[in-house]
Amino acid sequence: MTVIPKDSRLRYHCQLRQSAEERHAETHPLTWRLREDGARVGFEEYCAKEGYQSARQTLTQRTPADIIDTMKQANVRGRGGGGFSAGVKWGLTQVGDHLPRGYLICNADEMEPGTFKDRLLLEQLPHLLIESMIIAGYANRSCYGYIFLRGEYVEAARSVALAIEEARQAGLLGSDIAGSGFDFDIALHTGAGRYICGEETALINSLEGKRANPRAKPPFPGQSGAWGKPTVVNNVETLCNVPSVMQHGADWYQGLSGGLSEDGGTKLYGVSGLVERPGLWELPIGTSGREILERAGGMRQGHTLKAWLPGGGSTGFLLPEHLDLPMDFGTIGQYGSRLGTGLIAVVSERQSIVSLLRNLEQFFARESCGWCTPCRDGLPWTVKILQALERGEGKPEYIEILEQHTLGLNPARTFCAHAPGAMMPLESAIRHFRADFEAGIAHAPLEGVS
Template identity: 60%
Template sequence: MKPIIRTEDTHPLTWFLRDDHQTVWLKEYQNKNGYSGARKALGKIAQDDIITMVMNSGLRGRGGAGFFTGLKWSLMPKDPTINIRYLLCNADEMEPGTYKDRLLMEQIPHLLLEGMLISAYALRAYRGYIFIRGEYIEAASRLRHAIAEANEAGLLGHNILNSGFSLELIVHTGAGRYICGEETALINSLEGRRANPRFKPPFPANIGVWGKPTCINNVETLCNIPAILTHGVKWYKDLSGTSKDTGTKLMGFSGRVKNPGVWELPFGVTAREILEEYADGMDHGLTLKAWQPGGASTDFLTQIHLDLPMDFEHIGKAGSRLGTALAIAVDNKINMVSLTRNLEEFFARESCGLCTPCRDGLPWSVKLLCALEQHQGQPGDIEILEKLCRLLGPGKTFCAHAPGAVEPLQSAIKYFRFEFEAGIDNTHVNTTGTIVGIQPNLLKKKY
């Protein structure tokens, strides 16, 4: 494994971590320069200037969509007389294969609290909610303890740091629904409603929680804010080197690799470097067949894509999405039909059922995949699956759940079509190669 030396100058998120993996509580966090960004900002920098700083930093959302954070903040109402505003932290980390936010919340909870404090101050929000998945019991407990510490130290609550600004933070546990990753479904769930997405417009920045202006950001996104305030925009932009994306990103590999995990790395590092130098490569006797760059809802890529820089632009041009940047390795022993069927079963179960394409289309894809997996597929089944991928694509459904759900399906057919065809004619499937089943013309494409 590649040796990792974390410093404040190179690892603004993870340099706080302890070697024994225990939680960094308030005293230790402050000894490591914690809350310096908040002390620099509150009452000393104009709120609109903080928004401008975040916009100029180029910080993009770390939850998967990659929307520019400063731009999202700028959509909040400019009228200072609107005194009821909310900051909502999306900690509902339900994407299969993703566990980066859990690391931050369990081991460095005060980093998230400081990020929310600065963000709420800039947005003039008097209350913040951390909407966390119900299964994250330990993370929720540690966040509540950290909030109690911060309140006692005067870093939350009334007149924080004598700035005249007050903030209340509340941890709210969800009921374990993947759809709550969609921000308006999350708002509905927080309000006690069924977790269905809402019509947009109006957008949450205008009408959000209980009809009031609301800004929603991911855990990792908010954890980047303190470093931007502490060290400045230029320093933050320089962290990523040659990539157009700025700052660092929590990236990793899971699957049958020797050292699965998550590491803070600059944008632009290649997937091969993460897999081979940090995750130590595939387990003994296995080779890489395919990989998903950022969770189960991203398109499969193959060995020929391993040297791509891990950033939004390059992964997008290759036909996938960076997503959460926690990649999933698929080894050569796995049949792509079975793997895809397993994924589509999850996405079909997690559909809120609001729109017909998603509600009916995803279970239909599961039915066809089950037949192909059992070598009982009919001629035309693959073409129906391809048509379903088009019908459930972007702009065809109420929210982004179905388009994300069919990404692994469409890419699995694209690169490993003959494994799907084997489910129809019962031909032998040879899964011992490293990139078995890839159509020859796709191997020639340059990225």
């Protein structure tokens, strides 16, 4: 077991495993400015590394419509898990000139199990996010921006709060930014740490001081979001692509994938679990799972790969034979999973798939907002069945009941995507490892699950 000194745990979990020699502005737009020692990049250092140049040029030389068109052409897809086009989402705020100025919200809650990529950017490169939000706010005619940050990210909160103040003192937030006539400021809001806030309307409700329940759509936030105003919600990594897209153009961004994928840009990929070198890498989108796992040094000695989650706890399990698939949105979706956040969690042959599922479903059951019955009642029942199978006290019909849950808790029957996301790893685990579930069936008749 690796022992991590208390004062170094934070850096261990968000370590970028690429040296400065490997990273360049033309090929690594998200990470080329990072320091080798993992320390925070301050305002002066960020400016010396071309920081805020894109924002100054964009605000004075381009129109909001032009910026949105460039984002659409670049096809910057959401890096928080959904993969929706940021340009299309931004375009919703431009439907009708009568719409008032609204809000830009950065979703920095990062509650997806096994995910720690945004934490790296928030702690070590906060000014990239600030610059990105200035451009995005201008494009969406936003009057104010919010960074919705999970409360447990204490170091990230300190780093971002300092960056906001540094930018404000430099005249890059507030009134008449860089002499452009654009007024925009940002506030840091630390949330209570709820997974459901990954759903944008639940996040908006929480920001407004309400219970974090999802809202019915339509209307979509682009027309009526925070406090009834047009609102854009984007993930940290998604937004951090914006300055380089504005500076280098859509064709350049599309070319970053090097032909590995129809998607454009790079992606912060990572690996956690029983591997030699857990960490993060900025790689062309479409890089194979095998290459990412090899960069992590492969499985730890004495362990072999049984399965892997490609992008967090709410994605479906893939097998070792799937490692050569391009890690992009379309390809992974064709094999019954999702790219999600792009951070691989490996499962060793020594680990019980049923126990792993029970742990995941306990998390999802606990994090349900309780708004709709299938999610509120279905997820705890799933946990009870998995607990019985884990103890070897299951009944033959339990596996069929679990399969019925994966069909019943789908988007057509639940208010949001929380329960369907919880069902994806369960469905894929039963499909690939049915024998593991059958091993939990008792040989003697037992009472039902209490």
